[in-house]
Amino acid sequence: MDNITIKKLLTKVKKGDITIENALQSFKELPYKDLGFAKVDTHRTIRCGFPEVIFCAGKTPEQVLKIAGQIIKHGSDLLATRANKEIYKCISQQYKNARYNEKAGTIVIKKSRSKKKKGLILIVTAGTSDIPVAEEARETAEIMGNNVKVLYDAGVAGIHRLLSNQNDIMTANVIIVIAGMEGALASVVGGMVARPVIGVPTSIGYGTSFGGVTPLLAMLNSCAANVTVVNIDNGFGAAYVASLINSTK
Incomplete structure (x- = not known):
């Protein structure tokens, strides 16, 4: 469940279109996007406070790109670990703000505004x-x-x-x-x-x-x-x- 869906649900509660109990039931659902080769956990930010992190080892650049697309689509920051240059090249062609740390093997894409640290x-x-x-x-x-x-x-x-x-x-x-x-x-x-x-x-x-x-x-x-x-x-x-x-x- 992404941030946009949550806001819509809260608006409906405010207007009285749905009950608080029904809204809470929606929050409890554990949605994911099935890509065939991966099931992307779109609910993890709500449950755990931070979105799913992509472990790139063993994945093709195309697979990483598709998983990244789902994470970013739901308004989350992206962190990918154990990424090589080939994966970064594939990601950066789609997302120009992708940042690669070659020593760390990480790719970062910031979507949300920076909060107080x-x-x-x-x-x-x-x-x-x-x-x-x-x-x-x-x-x-x-x-x-x-x-x-x-x-x-x-x-x-x-x-x-x-x-x-x-x-x-x-x-x-x-x-x-x-x-x-x-x-x-x-x-x-x-x-x-x-x-x-x-x-x-x-x-x-x-x-x-x-x-x-x-x-x-x-x-x-x-x-x-x-x-x-x-x-x-x-x-x-x-x-x-x-x-x-x-x-x-």
């Missing part, structure tokens, strides 16, 4: 190699209406780089810590603050990093009680949860 989410990476995951997190957090700051390349091998940014660390509502190798940075940051810390293990590291399994297990076993963890390289998931926490704050 919520309190600070800080994104910290252990190394420069973790930046692509951090950029995915940044793009996600920003389109969801958060103030975002980034602190890149501040790992425990040179911990003074982290400690020299204590003001941002102490004032952030939520901190996303992104690290590969042994993933120790999440525990260090968790021990510094009385804030939720979301650890994102990355697939960056040498052989026994096992494609991110080592930092994943390290973060899951963190002795800092305020650290929680998302899956390997999941910058999007970390930022989505961080935004929900930030809204509560």
